[in-house]
Amino acid sequence: AQTVTQSQPEMSVQEAETVTLSCTYDTSESDYYLFWYKQPPSRQMILVIRQEAYKQQNATENRFSVNFQKAAKSFSLKISDSQLGDAAMYFCAYRSALLIQGAQKLVFGQGTRLTINP
Amino acid sequence: DSGVTQTPKHLITATGQRVTLRCSPRSGDLSVYWYQQSLDQGLQFLIQYYNGEERAKGNILERFSAQQFPDLHSELNLSSLELGDSALYFCASSVLGGSEQYFGPGTRLTVT
Numbered sequence: 001a002q003t004v005t006q007s008q009p010e011m012s013v014q015e016a017e018t019v020t021l022s023c024t025y026d027t028s029e030s031d032y033y034l035f036w037y038k039q040p041p042s043r044q045m046i047l048v049i050r051q052e053a054y055k056q057q058n059a060t061e062n063r064f065s066v067n068f069q070k071a072a073k074s075f076s077l078k079i080s081d082s083q084l085g086d087a088a089m090y091f092c093a094y095r096s097a098l099l100i101q102g103a104q105k106l107v108f109g110q111g112t113r114l115t116i117n118p
Numbered sequence: 119d120s121g122v123t124q125t126p127k128h129l130i131t132a133t134g135q136r137v138t139l140r141c142s143p144r145s146g147d148l149s150v151y152w153y154q155q156s157l158d159q160g161l162q163f164l165i166q167y168y169n170g171e172e173r174a175k176g177n178i179l180e181r182f183s184a185q186q187f188p189d190l191h192s193e194l195n196l197s198s199l200e201l202g203d204s205a206l207y208f209c210a211s212s213v214l215g216g217s218e219q220y221f222g223p224g225t226r227l228t229v230t
Contacts, residue, residue: 033217043222102174108161
């Protein structure tokens with residue numbers, strides 16, 4: 001079974017600075033997807049960024065980028081120019097690329113609470 | 119707004135009772151997933167439906183059941199509720215094989 005580990009329960013950063021959230025995962029599969037979801041105080045789960053394992057290029061969405069190290073099974077999220085609205089819980093998630101039954105579920109890490117200091 | 123709707127937003131009920139949570143997926147999405155978010159267990163997959171058929175089960179208790187109707191909306195039924203069932207229940211939807219799942223706003227269940 002796949003597992004996802006976020007070793008930083010809490011992180012804080014000064015507004016306008018850059019912060020990196022860590023995520024490692026364990027899988028025997030070669031093709032899969034990795035995601036970062038943001039959960040602000042409203043509790044809504046918002047998809048921040050997606051990475052396909054077969055792509056070597058790291059995904060980027062505006063101020064959000066990832067560092068995907070497939071061999072090391074590492075998937076970190078970098079937030080540049082941090083803004084107050086970035087304060088939230090961030091969850092790393094894994095999804096198999098297989099289309100067999102049961103493979104499409106998301107497996108989540110425990111989350112990292114990010115605080116932005118003004 | 120993800121396009122996934124869930125009702126009710128909040129539910130407070132007593133132990134031993136039964137509740138039904140409702141989810142409407144995004145237009146065009148045939149797959150519906152249910153997840154439970156609790157303080158001690160984190161976010162866990164419960165069950166998946168695709169076009170009315172159960173497709174996968176996760177850590178779903180026998181006291182819980184779900185179904186997906188012909189109009190593709192889904193309901194999660196929780197019975198014989200216990201204090202430990204208090205949690206945030208999310209519904210998500212996707213196209214089958216689609217990598218991204220879009221989450222609804224969740225239903226917060228409090229069992230007293």
